[in-house]
Amino acid sequence: MNLLAWIHLREYLEGAMERGHEFTVGLPGDGTYLVKLLEGVDVEDVDGAVSGYWPAFELRAKGGSAGEVYQELLGALQERIGGGPGTPEFEPFAAYVRERGSRLSEEEVAGRELAQVRESVLRWRVTEDEQYMVRLWRDSELSREGDTVTVRAFGLEGRGEHIGAAVQALTAAVAEAAGKHDAPGPRFDEFTAWVRTNGERVAAAMLAHEAQVEHEYLGAREKLAAISPDDIAAESSTGVPLLVDFWAAWCGPCRQVTPVLAGLAEQWAGRIIVRKIDVDQFDGVWERFGFRGIPAMLLFQDGAEIHRVIGFGGKESLVAELEPHIAPVDR
16 A cells, blocks of 8 residues: 555654653553653764663664664564563563553543544655645544454544554555545545645655655665575675675665665775665564664675674765775775
């Protein structure tokens, strides 16, 4: 479905940072708490290289921005407590939430969830040349019955086990009713008129810039050969270090770094080999190579990892990270 596109999770995380790191956390059998979950994280930015340390859980992360570092730390925490309630790893987290958070009533939880849905900003494409940013769910309503959440808007509804699933189902219902300009649904004109009235049109210059960036990204992506995880040993045994870019089509920073990597592959020809691996194409690749965020750029020599860069903080920072580890210039 390409009619609607949610604002990227990273932007929501940065919004949570602006609100003082406030998150709602549900503890099974103990209710829901409002807690400044990331309070106490030490973040340092040295020449564009951002690192973070979470003393409460003794976790460290690096990234191209504070948002990426926080996302990495949350991913690391989730991996640690993945066994869930009742496990030894989960209890320190639960204790942290109880100690630092405030317990919310069911009404408060529902109110916060509904407010979050209503404030969500989506991009609506009437055509590729006419697009809007709009709070589509600003008049939505939410209800719970047992373990089922229902979100209603425009006379349509979506249901799920949690609010995210319910909104996803509602989004699908709206997409089906609206259709697209070249295949309009029964309510295409109605939704188009509503969005034009209530949304903010994306400037033509922005659309042109996005189209140019997309063109550069696709061209650069074609210049980087794709391999599988099992190819790494052979590809990195040529005497030249192998840089593997672990990426995904849905990853915004991956799109930003791809033209840079294609340029470095040409600039450093003979000193480095650059290949790519789509993380969505291989099961277990995250666990196998031990990263929780992408782009993850891992450097290999003779099958062994010698360096890694997680996230993209700009070309200058990436060059500074990689250059000490690549083959020297032939003289």
